[in-house]
Amino acid sequence: MLNKLNTQLAILGGQPVRTSLLPYGRQWIDEADIETVVQTLKSPFLTQGPKIKEFEEAVAQYVGAKYAVAFSNGTAALHGACFAAGIGEGDEVITTPMTFAASANCVRYCGGEVVFADIEADTYNIDKYKIKDVLTSKTKAIIAVDFTGQPVDLDEIMDLARDRKIIVIEDAAHSLGAEYKGRKVGAIADMTMFSFHPVKHVTTGEGGVITTNSAELYEKLLLFRSHGITRDQDLLELKNEGDWYYEMHELGFNYRMTDIQAALGSSQLGKLDGFVKRRKEIAKQYSEAFAKNSTIITPAQKPDHDSSWHLYIIQLKLDELTAGRKEVFDALRKENIGVNVHYLPVHYHPYYKKLGYKKGITPTAEALYEGIISLPLFPAMSDSDIQDVVNAVEKVVAHYRK
Ligand SMILES: *Cc1c(COP(=O)(O)O)cnc(C)c1O
Numbered sequence: 018m019l020n021k022l023n024t025q026l027a028i029l030g031g032q033p034v035r036t037s038l039l040p041y042g043r044q045w046i047d048e049a050d051i052e053t054v055v056q057t058l059k060s061p062f063l064t065q066g067p068k069i070k071e072f073e074e075a076v077a078q079y080v081g082a083k084y085a086v087a088f089s090n091g092t093a094a095l096h097g098a099c100f101a102a103g104i105g106e107g108d109e110v111i112t113t114p115m116t117f118a119a120s121a122n123c124v125r126y127c128g129g130e131v132v133f134a135d136i137e138a139d140t141y142n143i144d145k146y147k148i149k150d151v152l153t154s155k156t157k158a159i160i161a162v163d164f165t166g167q168p169v170d171l172d173e174i175m176d177l178a179r180d181r182k183i184i185v186i187e188d189a190a191h192s193l194g195a196e197y198k199g200r201k202v203g204a205i206a207d208m209t210m211f212s213f214h215p216v217k218h219v220t221t222g223e224g225g226v227i228t229t230n231s232a233e234l235y236e237k238l239l240l241f242r243s244h245g246i247t248r249d250q251d252l253l254e255l256k257n258e259g260d261w262y263y264e265m266h267e268l269g270f271n272y273r274m275t276d277i278q279a280a281l282g283s284s285q286l287g288k289l290d291g292f293v294k295r296r297k298e299i300a301k302q303y304s305e306a307f308a309k310n311s312t313i314i315t316p317a318q319k320p321d322h323d324s325s326w327h328l329y330i331i332q333l334k335l336d337e338l339t340a341g342r343k344e345v346f347d348a349l350r351k352e353n354i355g356v357n358v359h360y361l362p363v364h365y366h367p368y369y370k371k372l373g374y375k376k377g378i379t380p381t382a383e384a385l386y387e388g389i390i391s392l393p394l395f396p397a398m399s400d401s402d403i404q405d406v407v408n409a410v411e412k413v414v415a416h417y418r419k
Pocket residue numbers: 090091092093116117119120162188190191212213214223224225
């Protein structure tokens with residue numbers, strides 16, 4: 018229960034719920050992780066060594082995919098996926114506006130056109146019916162984002178795509194460890210991207226991966242990651258030139274992950290299930306705490322879409338409050354709760370506005386954006402941290418309730 022003396026908002030001069038800021042996300046690095054990195058630093062290979070393959074195999078095995086290709090970051094991995102999908106000028110790629118800009122930017126890197134499909138009002142994931150509405154003969158790929166960690170309607174989206182020879186790239190930056198109909202995310206779409214940025218489920222500092230079951234896509238991803246260069250005897254135009262010989266077949270990039278990062282990643286993967294379990298517990302506690310608060314909408318979960326909970330987002334019922342999201346957000350920050358907003362709809366960014374995208378193209382996402390706040394969520398949060406967040410949210414919305 019809130020202490021009566023503590024109901025005055027910190028932003029109005031009262032006592033904050035916490036004395037130090039609780040961030041919205043934070044990595045979990047233990048001594049085993051540090052030891053693994055130090056060992057790699059002492060080894061002959063800092064990059065292009067054995068740790069990359071070990072990490073790729075561990076990721077592939079974890080998600081049940083045949084192949085994994087590690088990249089320097091998740092955005093580079095998405096770029097690789099768009100390249101492997103053959104996206105180029107004149108191609109359209111459908112994605113959600115309710116995501117980090119990288120989910121759309123990767124299409125632009127390849128010269129393709131981004132087409133936004135609106136989201137479901139309850140899960141905030143891309144709406145399969147809205148995808149159908151914007152499909153054209155130019156649609157080359159769908160980039161489906163498992164927003165907050167809850168898998169999209171993969172079966173229906175894969176069905177839509179298969180009939181039309183469209184490639185599905187799953188942006189699973191939020192959903193490592195999530196399950197769809199009892200299967201881990203990562204082996205269902207044509208290609209799946211995971212990010213290892215420190216706020217994501219496991220970290221390599223910077224890093225990303227594409228998993229796939231297709232040998233053809235795998236080869237393209239490998240080529241793209243390393244300058245488009247190959248030493249594969251089967252692929253070389255000139256045979257028997259010698260061991261030093263290589264050829265560049267595509268305009269690739271240097272998007273390689275280092276062995277230092279890969280070693281950290283392998284060590285982190287061993288803790289993933291524990292991290293996901295804790296994230297689920299925290300989300301459950303939030304949902305239970307806010308279930309009876311009529312000013313807050315908690316995120317809907319579909320059966321068989323088992324989220325790994327990267328983000329916990331509350332939606333404010335703005336018509337029941339005397340203040341907007343900005344005031345509630347500022348008040349929570351002053352209570353020392355590191356809230357955040359995920360995300361500004363991608364087409365609101367000036368870059369996309371300049372390309373001609375207008376407000377109004379995805380009304381559900383745009384309305385949602387007005388009232389969302391992401392609460393702190395990371396496995397190292399203690400039960401008293403969770404209680405602080407709940408107390409602060411209750412304190413602030415009570416103040417602004419009509
Ligand atoms: C984090 C993230 C990315 C990009 O990953 P980086 O590793 O930071 O480049 C892409 N899409 C979504 C939805 C993300 O959250």
